Amino acid sequence: MFHWLEQRPFFFAVFVFIFVAFAGIIEVIPDFAKQSRPTVGTKPYTVLELAGRNVYIKDSCNACHSQLIRPFKSETDRYGMYSLSGEYVYDRPFLWGSKRTGPDLHRVGNYRSTDWHENHMLDPKSVVPGSIMPAYPHMFTNIADLDSAYAEALTVKKVFNTPYDEDLNGDGKIDVKLGDYDSAIATAKEQAQAIANNMKNQKVKDAVANGQVPEIVALIAYLNSLK
Amino acid sequence: MQNGARIEYDYSVAKAFTFATILFGIIGMTIGVILAFQLAFPSLNNLAGEYGTFSRLRPLHTNGVAFGFTLSGIFATWYYVGQRVLKVSLKESPFLMTIAKLHFVLYFVTILLAVVTLFMGITTSKEYAELEWPLDILVVLWWVLWGISIFGLIGIRRERTLYISVWYYIAAFIAIAMLYLFNNMEVPTYFVSGGIGSWIHSVSMYSGTNDALVQWWYGHNAVAFVFTVPIIAMIYYFLPKESGQNVYSYKLSILAFWGLLFVYLWAGGHHLIYSTVPDWMQTMGSVMSVVLILPSWGSAINMLLTMKGEWQQLQTNTLIKFMILASTFYMLSTIEGPIQSIKSVNAIAHFTDWIPGHVHDGVLGWVVFMVMAALYHMAPRMYGREIYSKSLMDTQFWLQTTGIVLYFTSMWIAGITQGMMWRAYDEYGSLVYSFIDTVTVLHPYYTIRAVGGLLYLIGFFMFSYNMYKTATSGRILDKEPVNASPVAA
Numbered sequence: 001m002f003h004w005l006e007q008r009p010f011f012f013a014v015f016v017f018i019f020v021a022f023a024g025i026i027e028v029i030p031d032f033a034k035q036s037r038p039t040v041g042t043k044p045y046t047v048l049e050l051a052g053r054n055v056y057i058k059d060s061c062n063a064c065h066s067q068l069i070r071p072f073k074s075e076t077d078r079y080g081m082y083s084l085s086g087e088y089v090y091d092r093p094f095l096w097g098s099k100r101t102g103p104d105l106h107r108v109g110n111y112r113s114t115d116w117h118e119n120h121m122l123d124p125k126s127v128v129p130g131s132i133m134p135a136y137p138h139m140f141t142n143i144a145d146l147d148s149a150y151a152e153a154l155t156v157k158k159v160f161n162t163p164y165d166e167d168l169n170g171d172g173k174i175d176v177k178l179g180d181y182d183s184a185i186a187t188a189k190e191q192a193q194a195i196a197n198n199m200k201n202q203k204v205k206d207a208v209a210n211g212q213v214p215e216i217v218a219l220i221a222y223l224n225s226l227k
Numbered sequence: 228m229q230n231g232a233r234i235e236y237d238y239s240v241a242k243a244f245t246f247a248t249i250l251f252g253i254i255g256m257t258i259g260v261i262l263a264f265q266l267a268f269p270s271l272n273n274l275a276g277e278y279g280t281f282s283r284l285r286p287l288h289t290n291g292v293a294f295g296f297t298l299s300g301i302f303a304t305w306y307y308v309g310q311r312v313l314k315v316s317l318k319e320s321p322f323l324m325t326i327a328k329l330h331f332v333l334y335f336v337t338i339l340l341a342v343v344t345l346f347m348g349i350t351t352s353k354e355y356a357e358l359e360w361p362l363d364i365l366v367v368l369w370w371v372l373w374g375i376s377i378f379g380l381i382g383i384r385r386e387r388t389l390y391i392s393v394w395y396y397i398a399a400f401i402a403i404a405m406l407y408l409f410n411n412m413e414v415p416t417y418f419v420s421g422g423i424g425s426w427i428h429s430v431s432m433y434s435g436t437n438d439a440l441v442q443w444w445y446g447h448n449a450v451a452f453v454f455t456v457p458i459i460a461m462i463y464y465f466l467p468k469e470s471g472q473n474v475y476s477y478k479l480s481i482l483a484f485w486g487l488l489f490v491y492l493w494a495g496g497h498h499l500i501y502s503t504v505p506d507w508m509q510t511m512g513s514v515m516s517v518v519l520i521l522p523s524w525g526s527a528i529n530m531l532l533t534m535k536g537e538w539q540q541l542q543t544n545t546l547i548k549f550m551i552l553a554s555t556f557y558m559l560s561t562i563e564g565p566i567q568s569i570k571s572v573n574a575i576a577h578f579t580d581w582i583p584g585h586v587h588d589g590v591l592g593w594v595v596f597m598v599m600a601a602l603y604h605m606a607p608r609m610y611g612r613e614i615y616s617k618s619l620m621d622t623q624f625w626l627q628t629t630g631i632v633l634y635f636t637s638m639w640i641a642g643i644t645q646g647m648m649w650r651a652y653d654e655y656g657s658l659v660y661s662f663i664d665t666v667t668v669l670h671p672y673y674t675i676r677a678v679g680g681l682l683y684l685i686g687f688f689m690f691s692y693n694m695y696k697t698a699t700s701g702r703i704l705d706k707e708p709v710n711a712s713p714v715a716a
Contacts, residue, residue, distance in 0.1 A: 002481050009381045012389065016401050020491075021405060027508055031508070054428075057351075059277075061282065063285045070502070072501075074651075078662070084503060092438065093351060098354060099579075128663050132269040151416040151424035151425075154420040155430055156430060159414055
């Protein structure tokens with residue numbers, strides 16, 4: 001059998017493919033067939049939060065921070081309720097991370113404030129003495145890419161039926177409004193203004209007042225949404 | 228060509244990839260050492276503004292080493308081994324020659340673009356699949372070119388039976404093609420939204436738990452089919468060639484090959500233990516990771532037994548030393564991985580420094596050592612010259628071995644310390660340590676790791692220098708050596 005195969009490269013390759021693909025078919029397909037449903041209260045990200053999420057990805061925050069609380073007492077005591085599958089249904093890509101050089105962030109919105117994040121990103125040691133995290137001063141001057149975030153929201157709405165502009169709880173209110181480009185950007189800027197009001201960096205405040213959203217504002221919007 | 232005439236192999240593409248291996252090795256490992264020092268001394272993070280932080284450099288390091296260094300090494304050896312075991316020269320087919328050259332150029336350009344985009348922070352964030360969609364398409368293009376090169380050479384071969392190494396190259400080609408395609412399914416937002424925002428931005432086809440599942444099905448098997456399978460292809464060719472010994476057991480090589488292919492893909496689930504993927508998948512990942520010891524050790528034992536009765540070569544031939552060390556580290560890594568996959572161990576090990584420790588004893592000990600040994604073996608035959616310096620080789624060997632040992636021992640201790648501290652409770656039922664306590668305690672281990680990495684890097688520079696001197700000023704050989712690569716004093 002093997003001698004026969006070793007002289008027939010085509011069949012050899014086919015056999016290799018079957019052997020390799022077998023596990024993938026059995027492992028991956030069943031979970032895809034069973035569509036993940038959102039946990040009650042889980043909402044799609046707003047445009048500003050998506051822009052912040054993209055800042056989080058751009059600077060690879062996920063290389064050092066996980067977003068996955070394991071079902072151990074030591075973790076639920078430290079970070080809060082363990083993570084559920086349905087909480088991630090609007091996460092594209094997932095950001096679980098694989099290494100905790102810093103703490104888990106899945107519920108960081110419950111116990112850290114805008115002010116804390118602002119200080120932390122500018123000088124981590126000022127709020128956590130002994131921290132080995134780099135400072136991210138460029139986030140205070142770089143402008144967040146709201147356009148790409150809007151394009152992303154529109155894409156997931158169109159392609160994956162992510163429920164923007166929908167009433168999720170049946171209370172007659174639209175939960176996360178996307179709307180057209182102009183209104184979406186305007187809403188994002190309003191949200192940014194609300195966050196900037198709680199910040200103290202004057203340059204950031206000025207930029208937001210001038211209709212620009214620095215990366216730090218978007219990032220904080222995203223971090224505050226993690227609950 | 229007449230029977231008995233010597234085949235003139237063409238090494239131009241193998242040489243080009245050898246150059247790329249060394250270049251990307253230097254870049255990738257230098258960045259790795261910088262990262263290690265940044266963890267021990269955080270003030271090093273902000274020397275180059277936003278472009279010098281740990282977070283920007285980390286994906287550059289992993290991509291640089293995995294897809295810059297290792298893939299170049301795989302391609303370099305393929306363009307050398309492929310011709311030889313199939314008994315054909317690239318020269319005989321202008322078509323395959325063109326494909327091979329195009330393969331190199333396109334590959335090189337892609338890696339350079341990867342460096343630029345990752346520096347800019349353009350990343351999909353999925354580990355070892357960080358490149359955005361335009362680069363993914365380039366990757367697929369040159370991967371297909373490599374496939375044409377493999378099957379093209381096989382198509383015009385003179386040797387009827389495919390040698391073991393060729394099996395492994397074929398497996399690497401097919402598996403990575405499948406894994407890469409599925410994991411990198413993305414929707415470019417620019418086109419769907421009708422031209423808004425950045426054209427390079429995309430969104431993953433899968434969400435949340437499913438995305439994680441596909442990612443680690445890919446992520447673990449990128450390790451399998453980049454860091455394991457093609458490196459086994461190398462050792463199956465270069466160890467017997469260098470030592471002049473036959474492979475110990477043909478049956479064992481068949482068993483290990485098909486066993487590895489069948490079991491490896493199941494093991495991805497061990498990255499997701501205690502996560503939100505279904506429990507049966509976590510258990511399956513855990514169990515199959517333990518089963519994986521069998522085919523892994525099968526290959527390694529087959530290699531070690533190939534040296535049966537010839538162990539004195541360890542003292543006389545430095546290259547044998549490199550290869551045996553590589554096989555030994557392969558055994559170490561493939562027992563360590565399964566141990567980490569056991570649920571109770573994983574509860575402590577996951578998210579800690581033990582994981583990078585494990586990756587690095589595998590990559591530094593097994594992959595890089597084997598690739599260097601392969602290139603050392605190829606050099607006298609490609610350039611027709613003796614290897615420049617034996618003493619440099621020996622010094623390099625011991626320097627790098629010391630480096631690896633410092634690296635993995637410090638990371639084992641760091642990881643287990645961290646894991647135990649995270650879960651420590653006092654007698655009143657409260658957590659003993661705040662998170663930052665578990666960070667600051669690691670400083671000595673991070674320093675040791677950085678020093679270990681630095682020693683290894685210095686060794687790699689010695690290797691690069693030795694290769695450069697071999698190619699340019701090694702003593703000229705009048706005929707090709709049969710086994711044991713000739714080394715100048």
